[in-house]
Amino acid sequence: MENDEQTEVAAEVKGTASNPIVKLPAGLLKKVREPWKKCLIVRLLGRNIGYNLFVNRIRKLWNLQAGFETLDIGNGFFIVKFEMMEDYSKVFTGGPWIVMDRYVTVCKWQPDFKSDEAEADTTAIWVRFPNLPIEYYDEKVLYHISKVLGNPLKVDIKTAMVARGKYARVCVEMDLRKPLISHLTIG
Incomplete structure (x- = not known):
């Protein structure tokens, strides 16, 4: 690996020996976040249902032009990655979406989103x-x-x-x- 590449991915470590804090370089953060910027975070309010059932229901409900990938990130949250920006826009602004009599919230992907700490329901x-x-x-x-x-x-x-x-x-x-x-x- 060249020196430039080593410098780019070198992380700064602070904190204590028992609780180190790793600060990633800005260039690396930008690189790893880029593919997720065109994704939505989706959540079914109320009681959770199975992953396959949820994906099948939203596939029929949204009736998109192209495909999408769904990633279960826990606590009832899913990240949806679209093949076409038109489909992203349709889902983001086309609601309200309802699956099995429950409202589906849709928001833009956010860096450092943790489903177990999610408070902002937008x-x-x-x-x-x-x-x-x-x-x-x-x-x-x-x-x-x-x-x-x-x-x-x-x-x-x-x-x-x-x-x-x-x-x-x-x-x-x-x-x-x-x-x-x-x-x-x-x-």
Whole structure:
């Protein structure tokens, strides 16, 4: 191995003899995390079901263009790796997804995610804004309004085209641990 390669993968070790702390080089971290950036972390809320049953149900439910791989990472969490980015987007923003009468949460892969320590239950949710004045059916305005709820991801196509007037619809990534906001006032 060349000197550059040895330097790149050399880890810094701190801590104590009984509890060493290993700090990996930034370049190595970037390299090992790259393949996972286009993955989703999926969790079936409530009682767990078997791996094969879950995978078969989501395969039928999602009806994707290409294949995907599913990795059980414990505690009801799965990492799903997609062959096509279009399928990734469909699953992330296309919900809500329900398997066997239980809600499936979907969030983007996060570095250093540990299923036994997972606290942040985030998922993409379609939010309706009923009786919104038509002049607010503007993508920038809707993103601004939606930031109160979470991270806005996309505006519904019928809303963007002002093809529906009863309500505006925006997909928002929300933290399920926070209280839901049922009403907001603009102005």
